[in-house]
Amino acid sequence: MEISINYVIKKLEELLRIPSPTGNTEKAISFVENEFKTLGISTYRNNKGALIATIEGKNKDKEVTLSAHVDTLGGMVKEVKNNGRLKITQLGGYVWSTIEGEYATIETMDEKAYTGTVLTTKASSHVHGEGTKNIERNMDNMEIRIDEKVLNKDDVLKLGINVGDFVAFDPRTTVTDTGFVKSRHLDDKACVAALLGIAKYLIDNNIKPNYTTNFFISNYEEVGHGASSSIPEKTFEFIAVDMAAPGNGQTSDEYSVTICAKDSSGPYDYELRKRLINLAKENNLNYKIDIYPYYGSDGSAALRAGYDFKVGLIGPGVDASHSFERTHKEAIENTIKLGLLYLTE
Incomplete structure (x- = not known):
């Protein structure tokens, strides 16, 4: 599975340099919207300004939705x-x-x-x-x-x-020769870029996902209601793609994709978590399993809003979250690979 990681990092750098504090995200949403359209993927927006892009799947009766948020601190x-x-x-x-x-x-x-x-x-x-x-x-x-x-x-x-x-x-974005990405707002623009990488891989390789797949780019996650409405109605599984938090007492690191078992909103779906872990294990991905006591996601917002679907959470390890953040290309690449395996295996 050859990922266009250079494309992903280039788009990440461009996106990081577009100011998008929560509540003022139009320029960043427009950037992502244009990228999906360039890939030939249809998009629309909800009334709150979130962006939904859709790739038709083999099964059109049921849909899956992957989310990432473009709003920042x-x-x-x-x-x-x-x-x-x-x-x-x-x-x-x-x-x-x-x-x-x-x-x-x-x-x-x-x-x-x-x-x-x-x-x-x-x-x-x-x-x-x-x-x-x-x-x-x-x-x-x-x-x-x-x-x-x-x-x-x-x-x-x-x-x-x-x-x-x-x-x-100021994000102060820097990509080092050793593969690190240092910047404010990797939460969650690293994952928006990862979703673009997933979409590009599917389009470039003419691959239809198993189910019609929606990419939900939310714009109010940092204040708790990003994915609380307008999720496509046929969605039966929802994967929030958001940064993982390495640190004392955590298993996450800057080189792996993390599969979250529980955060402040409670446990994520057990069967979905087990499937994600098996996909990562069977395909030799660098992955971790972790719990975040001071963390919530768009998946949390969707569950609180009463949506009836299974929810999982994955994402690249981002050190010093909500502070002077850093991740590595390997963590983003492992996140993309797990997302693709989830959609196609």
Whole structure:
């Protein structure tokens, strides 16, 4: 099974560089939509803006759906401060210290973009001494310094920046010669790219999956309701493709596909998990089985919404999730291979 991994990594790099904080994902959705259409795959969108692409299968009476989410962590302007800086509220769940010092882009309602840097309110040790080190990293003590000549609130408002504007963090994407992909937002753009890789393999090799297959690209996963509606009605099995989390007490690593047994929403379907494990084992894939106590997925959202289908969860290991993330080409490739085996064996 020869995967076009160079294609996948190229599309991943392009996608990572498109800002898509949850709630403001149109440009990223359009990018993915265009890629499916380039492959000759029909697409449509639901009312929330999620993208569904479909490949006809041998069996058209039942369908399977694979999901990945294009929305990422980010911020939103909470307050334009009197000193000309911005207070932000979080989009998605992350620790404030993980964005300290990060470059950011503020997008206004008229689609102007301004750059800035996330800092604490006591960033200079020459000014604040020990206060720089000891200040708590939270919403009240973090701010964005805008790269414009602004001295007060009115100066900022004149730029068109206001409460509710979206803030995207610089992904700082790097692909190393050793095969690592370092970037913010690998959760879950690595898996969106993996779905493109699966679709390309099927099209290039003129392979019909066993069942009509939907690729559901959600845009509100980071806030919990990404795949809570509009899943194609003939779906009888749903596979959420989302990053796995290596770390202390976990089995996942950056080189394998992980098959998740349970997360914060409870166990995934046992029979489906067993089938995925057997496929990985019989085809000599690098795979792990893991449990995530502080994790939810589009599969979780679908189950909470009351959908009547079996749900599984697979994905590449992504180190330091919701922080300074990193994965390896091997993990993405193993994820693609397991997805293809699931669809065709």
